[in-house]
Amino acid sequence: MAAKAPDRRRNNPPSHGTTPPVFLSTSSDDIKPAQSSRPPDEIRKIFLRTGLISSVTGSSFLEIAPLKLSVSVLGPRPLPRSASTPFAAQAILTTEVKFAPFASTVRRGYIRDSSERDLGSRLYQALVGAIRRELYPKSRIEVVVTVLDSEDEGDDVNTVCIEDGRTVEPQFWDVGRADRALGVVLAGCITAASAALADAGIEMFDLVSGGVASVFVDGGDVKGKGKAGAGGKRYVRDPAVAPPDGDAPVATCVLGYMAARDEISELWISGKLSTSEGTAEMDELVDEAVAAARSSRGVLNEAAKERVQFIVEKAQSQSTETPSATGQGKDVEMTG
Amino acid sequence: MTTIVVPGQPLGPAHAYVPGDGVHVFNGQIVSSLVGQVATSKPTSTNTNTATAATPTISVTKPTLSADEEASATLLPDVHAEVLCRVTRINARQATVAIFVVNGRVCGDEFQGVIRVQDVRMTEVDRVRIFTSFRPGDIVRARVISLGDQSNYYLSTAHNSLGVIMASSEAGDPMYPINWREMKSTRTGVIEERKVAKPF
Amino acid sequence: MPPPTPLSPPELSYLFTSLALEPPIRPDLRAPFQFRPIVAECSFLPHCNGSSRICMAESGECIVGIKAEVEKDTASKYATVIERDKWIEVSVEVAGGGASGPGSGVGVGGISGAGGASGKDEGDGGAAVWLKEGLLAGGAGILDRLVISKGWHWKLYIDVLLLTPTSHPSPLLLSAATNMALDSTFLPKLVSPHDVDDIPAFSDDWNISVPLYEPSTFPRPPMSLPVIAVGDNVFLDPSVAEVAAAEVGLVVTLTLADSEGHCDIVGVRGMEVGRGGGKEGERKGISRKLLRQMVSACVKEAGDVIKGLGESTRQQMFRA
Numbered sequence: 001m002a003a004k005a006p007d008r009r010r011n012n013p014p015s016h017g018t019t020p021p022v023f024l025s026t027s028s029d030d031i032k033p034a035q036s037s038r039p040p041d042e043i044r045k046i047f048l049r050t051g052l053i054s055s056v057t058g059s060s061f062l063e064i065a066p067l068k069l070s071v072s073v074l075g076p077r078p079l080p081r082s083a084s085t086p087f088a089a090q091a092i093l094t095t096e097v098k099f100a101p102f103a104s105t106v107r108r109g110y111i112r113d114s115s116e117r118d119l120g121s122r123l124y125q126a127l128v129g130a131i132r133r134e135l136y137p138k139s140r141i142e143v144v145v146t147v148l149d150s151e152d153e154g155d156d157v158n159t160v161c162i163e164d165g166r167t168v169e170p171q172f173w174d175v176g177r178a179d180r181a182l183g184v185v186l187a188g189c190i191t192a193a194s195a196a197l198a199d200a201g202i203e204m205f206d207l208v209s210g211g212v213a214s215v216f217v218d219g220g221d222v223k224g225k226g227k228a229g230a231g232g233k234r235y236v237r238d239p240a241v242a243p244p245d246g247d248a249p250v251a252t253c254v255l256g257y258m259a260a261r262d263e264i265s266e267l268w269i270s271g272k273l274s275t276s277e278g279t280a281e282m283d284e285l286v287d288e289a290v291a292a293a294r295s296s297r298g299v300l301n302e303a304a305k306e307r308v309q310f311i312v313e314k315a316q317s318q319s320t321e322t323p324s325a326t327g328q329g330k331d332v333e334m335t336g
Numbered sequence: 337m338t339t340i341v342v343p344g345q346p347l348g349p350a351h352a353y354v355p356g357d358g359v360h361v362f363n364g365q366i367v368s369s370l371v372g373q374v375a376t377s378k379p380t381s382t383n384t385n386t387a388t389a390a391t392p393t394i395s396v397t398k399p400t401l402s403a404d405e406e407a408s409a410t411l412l413p414d415v416h417a418e419v420l421c422r423v424t425r426i427n428a429r430q431a432t433v434a435i436f437v438v439n440g441r442v443c444g445d446e447f448q449g450v451i452r453v454q455d456v457r458m459t460e461v462d463r464v465r466i467f468t469s470f471r472p473g474d475i476v477r478a479r480v481i482s483l484g485d486q487s488n489y490y491l492s493t494a495h496n497s498l499g500v501i502m503a504s505s506e507a508g509d510p511m512y513p514i515n516w517r518e519m520k521s522t523r524t525g526v527i528e529e530r531k532v533a534k535p536f
Numbered sequence: 537m538p539p540p541t542p543l544s545p546p547e548l549s550y551l552f553t554s555l556a557l558e559p560p561i562r563p564d565l566r567a568p569f570q571f572r573p574i575v576a577e578c579s580f581l582p583h584c585n586g587s588s589r590i591c592m593a594e595s596g597e598c599i600v601g602i603k604a605e606v607e608k609d610t611a612s613k614y615a616t617v618i619e620r621d622k623w624i625e626v627s628v629e630v631a632g633g634g635a636s637g638p639g640s641g642v643g644v645g646g647i648s649g650a651g652g653a654s655g656k657d658e659g660d661g662g663a664a665v666w667l668k669e670g671l672l673a674g675g676a677g678i679l680d681r682l683v684i685s686k687g688w689h690w691k692l693y694i695d696v697l698l699l700t701p702t703s704h705p706s707p708l709l710l711s712a713a714t715n716m717a718l719d720s721t722f723l724p725k726l727v728s729p730h731d732v733d734d735i736p737a738f739s740d741d742w743n744i745s746v747p748l749y750e751p752s753t754f755p756r757p758p759m760s761l762p763v764i765a766v767g768d769n770v771f772l773d774p775s776v777a778e779v780a781a782a783e784v785g786l787v788v789t790l791t792l793a794d795s796e797g798h799c800d801i802v803g804v805r806g807m808e809v810g811r812g813g814g815k816e817g818e819r820k821g822i823s824r825k826l827l828r829q830m831v832s833a834c835v836k837e838a839g840d841v842i843k844g845l846g847e848s849t850r851q852q853m854f855r856a
Contacts, residue, residue, distance in 0.1 A: 057410065057444070077444065077445040078446070078447050079487070081487045086486055087486040088486070114664065122806070125806045125808060129811070130343075130820060136410070179673075198343060198370075199371075200410065201370060201398045202410060203369035203370055204370075205367070205369065205820055206343055206344030207342060207343050207344055257821075258820065258821055259344065260345065260346070260367070261344065261362070261821065264822045264823070264824070265806075266821075267804055267805070267806050268803075268804065268806065269803055269805075270802070271802065271803075272800050273802075275800060276798065278835070279801075279835065281801075283824070286824065287824075301342050304343075305371060309340055312399055315399065
């Protein structure tokens, strides 16, 4: 990996970087996030709208509690004229996921880092099968995701804090933390990108919706890793980054799901799953993630229809000569 | 109240309809590929084929606010499409053009195409010279004959209705066609050679 | 981008049809779950704590060197921040800059996530992310072993060097090489006490050095198996041509959970495949039934594969 040359096109922060703030928990009764009130089989409310950016073919904006992201779809546009470009009988899809520098506690640079590239190519995998690429020969479809705000990936659980001179060791190392944070972002990217592609009028076999599920065990069981009693398992759909009280994460599953075809276009499982009963443990987790994806599919369908509905109603109101300014797209805000 | 379908939504059994635009067939079902309104059209009476005469065509179209603007974003040149293009550079073998209108709709991005010397004219192909047919800046009506190689669409003007439709003289004045291979400047009356499209 | 393949559409279609037959016919006449032979060596680099070299029939040759350095936990005035996932650094590099082979820079391994979609600045990173993910997943067994004493830990550099400039080597090659290198990694023995935060001291004697993964303890280092599906058939260790013709693919990462060869799944990722030979409008993703088939095929075979590689490692260690 060659060292990257400094980025001279922008005003850069000090090269030595800054230290991200570490917040100490001051008291035991600190404010817990509101997520505990949500049942584990319910996903967070999703706000999804399409057609916000007029200069691109299709666009969407998605909000799931702290996560905010916008998706632009460009193309189909001609391939760049270079000798290295091969003849493409099918459209070439490119995907890009970029966190805004201010999207997380630790500032992100303008050059995409490895986790952003990773998200980008997993988004590619989720979408590429769903698009009818053979209809767009010799062209390029670009999907660009900008994450404006995300649930913090910051590592306050995996931090050893020294409070009043005594060291507070964490109960366990929450290694699945980054997976859950990135998983929720990826699922959001998949859902929003499908809406943007639909808004662009690009033909697809099916819409792809994203779903995340995590499985937890009691924190006390964590010392006997993997040996936790089967009864102690708790599945949470659309998990928050902070684990439920006292629970230790076991595994997280993120997938892109085409509900009309019952097919999974992208699958990513991270964590430890026992195979003593074959793939049963994995199946349960995948089923939970599929259920989460089905829930978000409902929102996706409504959001995809919303703008078309608006256009149709406007055309109808024009034809019937009613000058009333109807057609304000109604808010699509749904729970799973 | 019209119903709006989304991609993946089944519209009906495949044997009952002929799939049109914006739909595909999956598992014996016609399935929508677009967000939009469903339209079924009765088979045209001119169709004498009895097998397909009874089955209507089903298609999905995405309605747009302004008819020509949004739909053209996903527009791509296809074989047999009639295009308008601007000549960007010429050499003895071919004229390179930039396509900006496909089937009467303005496309979002310009596509590069070439008109090779053998595709300029239907007859007397050996005597065609690019320099007496096109000049950079001419607006040409042409037909796509092939998707071509990785960078160019191959176009043809081998038809009476195809060829230069707008051109400027060397002095920069607009010209009008006087016959199938000459155009005349409106100001100076100088005659220049072009492969001219039949105006009507 | 799928791996570049020199096969034409008719060839892909032929391949697809023969792989979809019942029973299927693979181009090299292997059984569906049969692996290709590999050449594996370990601990031959004198400057490394652990090393391995794997040579595979088609996807080439790969060397892994593991170096460990002593590092102090970062501490500020108020808190000690232990960013444990920075204790391991993985990098994958293609010899010769990687700019030579066809489609290079598109991503190593063809694993979803391993490599970029836009194909420009991506060559590295992706495979490294995926290899590290497998190491860290599942209880972070390895991280506990890296703690030296209070305030000190080992930092592990895992450098994977691909000697053959193929841009899409099998994920099996990279993970087998990393697995073997980790299995043969030894760290110097600590001679200073555990619970003081002075600079730790180590014994110079390599004969009493401690292995990173104590033999016959579990879990063992992880290993990833590529699996593809064509029609109703599932194939392990697919060749480049088979990947190009496949409909769907997965990379399943497993670790050995006990001495009897039972494995735990620590990761599953989608694998980019060519979708070369299928008909239009058919399978676009994995149904749950197929997913079950693919993963259980990996689970079934993984035990023998990982155990075999582990035995070979131990034999070579004793010989040395």
